[in-house]
Amino acid sequence: MTRAELLADDPLWLILIKAVVLMLVGPILTVVLIVGERKIVGRMQNRPGPNRVGPFGMLQSIADAIKLPFKEQVIPDTADRKVYFLAPVIAVVPALIGLAAIPFGPEVSIFGERTVLQLVELPVGVLLVLAGASVGVYGIVLAGWASGSPYPLLGGMRSAAQVISYEIAMGLAIIGVVLYAQSMATGAIVEAQASGWYFYLLLPSFVIYLISMVGETNRAPFDLPEAESELVGGFHTEYSSMKFAMFFLAEYTNMVIVSAFATTLFLGGWMFPFVGLDSPLNQGWWPVLWFFGKMSILLFGFIWLRGTLPRFRYDQFMKLGWKVLVPAGLVWLVLIALVRAIRNDGNVSTGQILVIGGIAIVVIVLLTLLIPEKRIEDDDSVPITGGGHPVPPLDLKVPETTPRRKALKAKAKSAKRTAALASTKEGSDGDL
Numbered sequence: 001m002t003r004a005e006l007l008a009d010d011p012l013w014l015i016l017i018k019a020v021v022l023m024l025v026g027p028i029l030t031v032v033l034i035v036g037e038r039k040i041v042g043r044m045q046n047r048p049g050p051n052r053v054g055p056f057g058m059l060q061s062i063a064d065a066i067k068l069p070f071k072e073q074v075i076p077d078t079a080d081r082k083v084y085f086l087a088p089v090i091a092v093v094p095a096l097i098g099l100a101a102i103p104f105g106p107e108v109s110i111f112g113e114r115t116v117l118q119l120v121e122l123p124v125g126v127l128l129v130l131a132g133a134s135v136g137v138y139g140i141v142l143a144g145w146a147s148g149s150p151y152p153l154l155g156g157m158r159s160a161a162q163v164i165s166y167e168i169a170m171g172l173a174i175i176g177v178v179l180y181a182q183s184m185a186t187g188a189i190v191e192a193q194a195s196g197w198y199f200y201l202l203l204p205s206f207v208i209y210l211i212s213m214v215g216e217t218n219r220a221p222f223d224l225p226e227a228e229s230e231l232v233g234g235f236h237t238e239y240s241s242m243k244f245a246m247f248f249l250a251e252y253t254n255m256v257i258v259s260a261f262a263t264t265l266f267l268g269g270w271m272f273p274f275v276g277l278d279s280p281l282n283q284g285w286w287p288v289l290w291f292f293g294k295m296s297i298l299l300f301g302f303i304w305l306r307g308t309l310p311r312f313r314y315d316q317f318m319k320l321g322w323k324v325l326v327p328a329g330l331v332w333l334v335l336i337a338l339v340r341a342i343r344n345d346g347n348v349s350t351g352q353i354l355v356i357g358g359i360a361i362v363v364i365v366l367l368t369l370l371i372p373e374k375r376i377e378d379d380d381s382v383p384i385t386g387g388g389h390p391v392p393p394l395d396l397k398v399p400e401t402t403p404r405r406k407a408l409k410a411k412a413k414s415a416k417r418t419a420a421l422a423s424t425k426e427g428s429d430g431d432l
Contacts, residue, residue, distance in 0.1 A: 006116050007116060007118065010113070026095065026099065026252075029252065030253060031062060034252065038060070039057070040300070040303050041303060045307065069241065070241075072240065073243070076147060076238050078147075078148030079146055079238065080145075090136070092246050092249055095136050098129045101126075103121070105270045106283065117288060121186070123183075123185055125184065125186040126185075126186060136254060137159055140156055140247075141160050149237060149238050152235045154231055155226055155236075156225070158314070159224075165322060168326055169208055169321060169326050170213065170216060173212065176204075179336050179337060181193075190269030191277070193268045197266065199266040202336070205332060214305060218251065219255065220311060221310060222312060259302075260295050262298055272286070335357075
């Protein structure tokens with residue numbers, strides 16, 4: 001029986017168990033990730049991190065989860081209350097739904113019932129996961145708009161532009177995997193990697209996906225929607241108590257989803273490396289351990305980036321998405337389609353394709369070296385920095401006074417002259 005047939009044969013009680021477990025994966029991993037992130041970043045910055053609540057500070061997230069619901073709820077007077085309350089829910093629920101199509105393991109037996117470790121196996125499972133990870137941006141945009149405050153609104157607008165930009169690049173990376181696996185079902189994509197994982201067969205797609213998933217989840221160095229340096233706290237500035245905690249839950253759950261999706265698409269899913277599907281390491285419950293191990297490596301990458309790289313400037317961030325990732329994804333997609341067509345129609349081996357591709361890359365590099373450099377004409381204009389601010393000239397002389405000071409001095413003299421005339425007039429009136 002195929003995976004879809006096994007899942008269709010699941011009894012209702014087994015479906016409910018799987019649904020409850022999937023609903024708990026996000027919150028449980030969020031609790032673990034928050035403590036892990038604070039400890040790892042603390043280690044990177046030569047400080048202890050949380051070390052008071054529980055052994056080694058491991059219960060700090062549980063203490064925070066208990067504390068947040070009891071904090072005061074502050075709602076702005078200018079907020080649209082219905083949308084204000086609905087926005088955190090919209091941010092969280094799609095994030096939890098996306099895990100339904102992720103295959104966590106092969107066929108197993110649960111209480112004597114044969115099944116696979118997956119809730120649903122759809123012919124378009126890739127689109128379900130992608131939609132679940134992207135619809136959550138509506139919650140962020142609505143939160144920024146409904147708060148009735150300018151800084152959250154700016155954060156929401158940034159998030160909308162960010163997701164639109166990086167979702168295109170992510171989609172192009174995923175299309176490459178779909179073309180190679182010839183299926184949009186997540187379980188079929190994992191099984192198609194039995195002869196080779198796609199992270200090295202489709203390395204450009206993997207790199208584009210990794211960059212896009214960081215931008216998709218609003219994580220550093222791409223955390224522009226919540227940039228505290230210029231937006232106070234971004235889209236959730238006006239949120240407190242449990243609603244603020246729900247935004248935290250949505251962010252970390254989205255991290256889990258995109259990492260699980262990357263594991264499924266590029267890292268062989270639940271398969272152990274260098275062994276076949278008939279190996280004991282790929283049977284039973286062991287593959288669940290391999291899946292979460294690969295996913296943990298990607299989640300560590302999120303934390304590593306946050307502790308290492310500074311935040312991008314917004315124009316740099318947009319330029320990376322539209323001028324680098326999207327064109328590179330389009331070119332790579334055309335190459336994948338060309339290679340697939342050649343392999344399907346001709347008698348060309350993989351080695352021959354690699355040799356021809358290497359020669360083409362060398363020729364392109366040599367041609368780029370022959371292109372003459374663009375000459376920059378000298379002019380007397382003031383040079384402009386990357387931020388658009390003029391650089392002071394080298395022969396700068398600080399003026400002794402400014403136009404405003406001149407105006408203020410003239411105003412003061414005029415006031416004195418008026419007062420003197422008034423006093424003179426009063427004196428002459430007194431003499432009369």
